Amino acid sequence: MAHADRSLPTDLAATWRVAEHPVHAPESEAILFRYYTEVSDRFFGHATPPDDLAAGFASQHSTGLAAPNGSFHLAWADGHDGPVAVGCAGVELAHDAPEPTAELRRVFVDPAFRGRGIATALLDAAESAARDRGALVVRLDTRHDLVEALALYARRGYVDVPAFNDDRYAQRWLALRI
Numbered sequence: 001m002a003h004a005d006r007s008l009p010t011d012l013a014a015t016w017r018v019a020e021h022p023v024h025a026p027e028s029e030a031i032l033f034r035y036y037t038e039v040s041d042r043f044f045g046h047a048t049p050p051d052d053l054a055a056g057f058a059s060q061h062s063t064g065l066a067a068p069n070g071s072f073h074l075a076w077a078d079g080h081d082g083p084v085a086v087g088c089a090g091v092e093l094a095h096d097a098p099e100p101t102a103e104l105r106r107v108f109v110d111p112a113f114r115g116r117g118i119a120t121a122l123l124d125a126a127e128s129a130a131r132d133r134g135a136l137v138v139r140l141d142t143r144h145d146l147v148e149a150l151a152l153y154a155r156r157g158y159v160d161v162p163a164f165n166d167d168r169y170a171q172r173w174l175a176l177r178i
Contacts, residue, residue: 140173
């Protein structure tokens with residue numbers, strides 16, 4: 001998959017909406033690539049070389065964010081040529097938890113669209129999908145450098161919990177009883 005541009009046009013209309021969308025659709029893959037680019041660049045402290053981005057992105061697995069055990073949501077902004085995906089969030093049922101639990105994954109809003117309530121709407125959709133699948137808890141892992149995400153999760157009531165995985169990039173583990 002070719003991803004020539006790292007950012008979206010900033011002149012897109014201010015209106016947006018959130019809707020469930022197939023995780024492997026081209027629009028989903030494009031926003032997931034932007035997500036992966038940002039978290040990679042922030043982790044390494046510089047722009048990740050294109051070949052490294054492509055290889056790293058190819059190793060990411062989002063299959064669990066598809067029905068029946070998962071759900072993936074896109075935030076769409078009105079563009080000149082139709083809707084453009086500007087954010088995403090997914091949930092996947094966890095099979096190793098002591099109670100019905102979903103994992104929140106791939107939460108991202110393009111920097112040009114932050115501060116508009118899109119992340120909150122994406123979390124609303126993802127948490128609702130988790131409830132619809134029987135989850136009583138939503139959990140996630142994240143990193144210390146993703147300060148905007150940490151602030152969002154704290155505002156929503158997510159609290160620190162013991163590590164529930166051994167992901168080499170995870171530094172914080174959070175959960176919310178829904």
